[in-house]
Amino acid sequence: MATTQIFFASSLYGAATLAAAIDSGSFTTADRRLLLVSNNAAIPETTPALDEMAGFERLRDRFDDVLSWNATIAPFHPGGWAPRGDDLPLWERYLRQLWDLGDDRIELAVESVQVNPALAVAQLFPDAALDVYADGLMSYGPTRNKIDPLVGERVRRLLHLDLVPGLRPLLLAEFGVEPQLVPTEAFVKVVGELSDAVPDACAGVQEGPALLLGQYLAALGILTPVEEEGLHVRMLAGAAALGHRRIVFKPHPTAPAAWTRTLERRAASLGVELTV
Incomplete structure (x- = not known):
């Protein structure tokens, strides 16, 4: 059976974290890798999504295709929509057809699984293996919302950056989820690629802002x-x-x-x- 990995991201920083994890071998090989982009801005129409931002083209080659979560659930807002329990089988069939997933085995990597839209994506593929990645300091604090065990028990690991060396993340610890570091050198390399793609606004200035x-x-x-x-x-x-x-x-x-x-x-x- 073919395997499709779906990586969910709502920020360029998050996408960079995923790229670093992929580059460092944190994910096994798959037949397809899809990046599912969500624009969570209050008014998404006035704010560019991460795949429209300068530098994204440097990350694009890690993925076979880029999908839009906003377009998938339009006209609803990603932060305010969640599937009804009775509709989950219908939604999964719809997404498999829309994204050409067929009967592939699905592996998910999502951010902030305690809230929508990441929570909704995890719920829509109830049999998918689930990884959570955290690109910020919130990974070091306890999970701020109670998570349905049908989601929390599926989480295999918490991928995180070593933002506070020596400190163990508490996020999802109630489910026994083991944290796994995304190598700092891999992330620095990806950020370097992004910075090379964006003109230096401070070129020629001796003292930085x-x-x-x-x-x-x-x-x-x-x-x-x-x-x-x-x-x-x-x-x-x-x-x-x-x-x-x-x-x-x-x-x-x-x-x-x-x-x-x-x-x-x-x-x-x-x-x-x-x-x-």
């Missing part, structure tokens, strides 16, 4: 949107107070565009150059 990283704390209910926007403004002001005149802000892919405009106005009032 300060880098501010945004998150999605409001979406998780940790902060309100107003509080998170204010946090970004304080980060910008703090960097400016330290003497930085050139600042780069990297928002989370799902962050509202309005936050960027607020930062731009604040940067202008502080007399600093802001790149988003």
Whole structure:
């Protein structure tokens, strides 16, 4: 029986993590490897999906085809849609026909399996072997949502980057899932490929800019949107107070565009150059 591996990703960083795992031999060979892309932005129509971002072409050759989860479940939003239990067999048959999977044995690699859309994808292939990969610090904390044992018990391993050397991830530990490192050197190599594909915005400048990283704390209910926007403004002001005149802000892919405009106005009032 042929084997098809489906890799689910919603960010370029996640796709880079998958590419590094593939390059380092973390996945066995398969007859086909498909990248299933989900755009989880609040308004996907106004935000490019990861396969439309600069540099993606450097990752493309790891996969035989690229599929769109948004197009598959349209007009529903990936973060707000989940299949009804009674409809699971119908959906699996539909996806096997739509993606030309036939009777292939399916292996899934998904991110954030505790929430949709990754959870929905895992549920739609109930017999598929399941790997979870984590590209961020959340892998070191406990699973934030209770997961159906029909999904959690299927997870074979947790692939993660060595972001905190020596610290063992707790994500999915309640199911006895063993963490497995994605080699740092493999990930650095992939990131190098991505950077080579993107023009250097700071070429010719001796001193690099300060880098501010945004998150999605409001979406998780940790902060309100107003509080998170204010946090970004304080980060910008703090960097400016330290003497930085050139600042780069990297928002989370799902962050509202309005936050960027607020930062731009604040940067202008502080007399600093802001790149988003």
